[in-house]
Amino acid sequence: xxxxSLSRTALIAMAIVLYCHTPLxxxxxxxxxxxxxxxxxxxxxxxxxxxxxxxxTPWAVIGGYGSEDxxxxxxYYTRVDVSDYGxxxxxxxxxxxxxxxxxxxxxxxxxxxxxxxLGLGSGFEFEQDIVGLKWRVAGDAVVEQDSWLxxxxxxxxxxxxxxGDIVRAVGAQDSSGTDxxxxxxxxxxxxxxxxxxxLRFTKANQMGIxxxxxxxxxxxxxxxxxxxxxxLSRQLAxxxxxxxxxxxxxxxxxxxxxxxxxxxxxxxxxxxTLAYVDLGNIVIADxxxxxxxxxxxxx
Amino acid sequence: MTLRLICCLCFFLAAPLSAExxxxxxxxxxxxxxxxxxxxxxxxxxxxxxxxxxxxxxxDPRLRPFFEHTENDRIKRQLxxxxxxxxxxxxxxxxxxxxxxxxxxxxxxADFNALVEDLQIAMDRHNIPFRSQNxxxxxxxxxxxxxxxxKAE
Numbered sequence: 001x002x003x004x005s006l007s008r009t010a011l012i013a014m015a016i017v018l019y020c021h022t023p024l025x026x027x028x029x030x031x032x033x034x035x036x037x038x039x040x041x042x043x044x045x046x047x048x049x050x051x052x053x054x055x056x057t058p059w060a061v062i063g064g065y066g067s068e069d070x071x072x073x074x075x076y077y078t079r080v081d082v083s084d085y086g087x088x089x090x091x092x093x094x095x096x097x098x099x100x101x102x103x104x105x106x107x108x109x110x111x112x113x114x115x116x117x118l119g120l121g122s123g124f125e126f127e128q129d130i131v132g133l134k135w136r137v138a139g140d141a142v143v144e145q146d147s148w149l150x151x152x153x154x155x156x157x158x159x160x161x162x163x164g165d166i167v168r169a170v171g172a173q174d175s176s177g178t179d180x181x182x183x184x185x186x187x188x189x190x191x192x193x194x195x196x197x198x199l200r201f202t203k204a205n206q207m208g209i210x211x212x213x214x215x216x217x218x219x220x221x222x223x224x225x226x227x228x229x230x231x232l233s234r235q236l237a238x239x240x241x242x243x244x245x246x247x248x249x250x251x252x253x254x255x256x257x258x259x260x261x262x263x264x265x266x267x268x269x270x271x272x273t274l275a276y277v278d279l280g281n282i283v284i285a286d287x288x289x290x291x292x293x294x295x296x297x298x299x
Numbered sequence: 300m301t302l303r304l305i306c307c308l309c310f311f312l313a314a315p316l317s318a319e320x321x322x323x324x325x326x327x328x329x330x331x332x333x334x335x336x337x338x339x340x341x342x343x344x345x346x347x348x349x350x351x352x353x354x355x356x357x358x359d360p361r362l363r364p365f366f367e368h369t370e371n372d373r374i375k376r377q378l379x380x381x382x383x384x385x386x387x388x389x390x391x392x393x394x395x396x397x398x399x400x401x402x403x404x405x406x407x408x409a410d411f412n413a414l415v416e417d418l419q420i421a422m423d424r425h426n427i428p429f430r431s432q433n434x435x436x437x438x439x440x441x442x443x444x445x446x447x448x449x450k451a452e
Contacts, residue, residue, distance in 0.1 A: 033361045037409025039416065068408040098408075143411075145440040189437035192430055233429050234419055 036268045036299050037067030040234050042142050042187070043095065045263055045273050046076035046296055049157050049207065050091040050105025051132045053183075055261050055275050055292055056243045057225035059196045060153035060185035062136055063103065064095035065268050065299055071096055074298020082279055082290035086110040087209075093132070101155075103132035109209045114285055120166065126209045128161040141185045141194075150186035150195075157181075159208040170283075171249045172211025173218045177203050194237070198225040205249050206282060214248030221246040229263070237263045255280020259292060271296045322445060325400070326384040326392035329438060336386035338431040345382050349375035352421035361413040365404055385438050397445035405448045415439075 044061045047053040052063030055078075064072020073094040080087040091105030108127050115124035134155035141151035157179045161167055164175030181200040188195065200223045203212040213219075223246060229239030243257040261275035275292035282288050339345055353371055356362040366374070377394035384392045394400055415436065422432045 034409075037407075037412050039412050067412060070409060143440040143443045145437040147441075189433045189440065192433050231429070231433070234423075 035070060036065035036072065037070050038065045038072070038098070038268075039142065040268060041231075041237060041263065041265045041271070043072065045271055045294060046074065046078070046091070046093060046103075048078055048080070048087070048089050048107070048292075049130050049132065049159075050076075050089070050093060050103040051134060051155060051157065052093060052095070052101060052103075053198075054196065054227040054229070054239065054241050055259055055273055055294065056241045056257055056277075057196070057198050057227055058132075058134065058155055058157075058181060058183055059198070059227065060136065060139075060151040060183040061141060062095040062098050062101045062134065062153070063093040064101075066095050066098060068098050070098075072299055074296050076294060076296040078292065078294040080277060080279075080290065080292045082277065082282075082288040084112060084114050084285040085282060085288060086112060091130070099136050101132070101134040103130075103134075105130040105132070107207070107209065114283065117284065126161065126163050126166075128159050128208050130157050130159045130208075132157045139184075139186075141187050142189075145187075145189050150184040152182065152184050154182050155180070159204065159212075161208055161211055164211075167205075167211030170210060170251050171215035172205055173213030173215075174203070175211055177208060177212030179204060192231040194227075194229040194231070194239075196225075196227040199223070200225060202246060203248065204246070206245070206254060210249060210283075215250045217246070217248045235265050239263075252283045253281055261292070269297060269299060322396040322398045323442075325394065325397045325442070325445075326381045327438065328384050328387060330387040332385070332434060332438075333387035335431045335434045336383065336388050338428055339382070339386065339435075340425075342379065342383050342388060342390060344425070345379040346375075348421055348425050348427075349379050351424055352378070352418055355417045355421055356414070359413065359417055361410065362417060365406075365410070382435065386435065397442050401446050401448075406446055408443070408447055411443050411447055 043063050043065055044052045044059050047055055047058055051058035052061050053059035064074055066072030075092045077090040088108045089105060091103060093101055093103035095101045106129050108125050111120060111124045113122055116122040132155060134153050136151060136153045139149045139151040160176040167175055179200055179202040181198050183196060183198040185196040201220045202223055203220055205211055205214060223244045225243040227239060227241040229237045231237050240260045241258060245254050245256055247254045257279050259275040259277040261273055263271060263273045265271040273294040277290060277292045279288040353375055356366050380390050380392045381394060383390035419432060
């Protein structure tokens with residue numbers, strides 16, 4: 001299936017979900033018995049690599065609205081537009097019994113005019129596919145309000161970049177790689193605050209868009225990712241994220257990423273996230289700032 | 300003073316021992332949450348809230364089976380008492396503990412969350428500030444351990 005038709009399929013699936021499940025008004029109960037047993041927004045949203053989390057970083061939450069005895073699933077589409085580049089990301093995830101998550105995602109990175117400057121051709125695109133797995137190993141982010149223990153999950157993201165020759169030409173050692181991470185997430189309900197910390201072991205250059213490992217360094221490095229969200233209502237949260245990144249390639253410095261976001265879930269079947277992102281330097285273009293928009297539909 | 304100190308010390312030493320095998324307090328008083336009780340409109344506000352809460356639950360297909368054949372006036376009164384005590388009010392909780400009061404029902408996590416949702420909808424309808432709602436829910440949430448039916452081994 002071509003990526004455009006996959007993306008169209010995902011959007012149609014989302015539209016069907018929206019059409020079938022839009023409640024008459026937001027205050028009514030929008031989950032039938034036996035489905036979507038989790039509380040609103042407690043499955044997080046889908047991050048840019050397809051795992052449940054914030055926008056940039058995976059969280060310990062299991063995606064979808066399935067509670068202990070249920071299965072949940074969703075599809076997402078995310079567009080990031082910064083000064084000189086664009087990124088489209090879309091995919092699906094399934095959460096099993098609030099215990100295990102599997103996700104599939106595709107990223108398409110558009111070099112726009114920079115592509116010409118790099119000799120790749122204007123509008124040259126890098127593409128990669130990501131398979132994610134996540135296992136909740138301890139805790140419960142939401143109900144254990146009298147315990148210090150956060151919800152803890154371990155996960156991996158296996159990534160395959162389709163522009164192997166080009167990423168090797170810029171100094172990457174591999175066109176595929178696997179990130180491994182451990183996340184801790186806790187909702188501090190009395191403060192209406194959610195905190196997440198993720199430790200990621202990775203060789204990926206710019207998430208894998210520029211391959212894995214580099215001429216400067218070719219070993220796994222631990223990277224810290226942090227998110228904080230303040231709940232304004234059941235449907236609305238604001239927050240910020242920070243994601244540190246390795247620096248493996250000689251051709252360009254890779255900067256850490258951060259964003260500030262607004263996430264809105266009018267009901268359990270749809271959510272939207274809008275963010276301002278700062279991706280720093282990407283190859284020859286500095287100060288890559290812009291917006292991030294993500295639409296998600298599921299149950 | 301010394302005597303009080305010793306008594307105090309004895310209490311803290313003895314507490315973990317006596318707490319073993321006993322059910323947690325269904326209505327632990329949090330005097331520091333007294334301002335939250337004001338946001339709920341005191342005991343009259345809680346009583347009105349429970350009318351709305353029960354109405355919503357009886358309309359909710361997920362929860363109706365639990366409440367359609369129960370003494371709902373008593374349940375509403377005791378819930379109001381329980382919330383009042385938790386929020387530092389000058390009330391007395393006359394209900395049973397959280398294990399006994401849920402003994403007759405098979406309750407899973409989705410049922411527990413459905414009840415939280417309906418309570419949130421009721422609190423929204425009564426214009427209780429979201430932050431105050433969360434302060435109460437933070438005390439109620441750990442009660443899932445007594446409320447949810449343990450899985451058969």
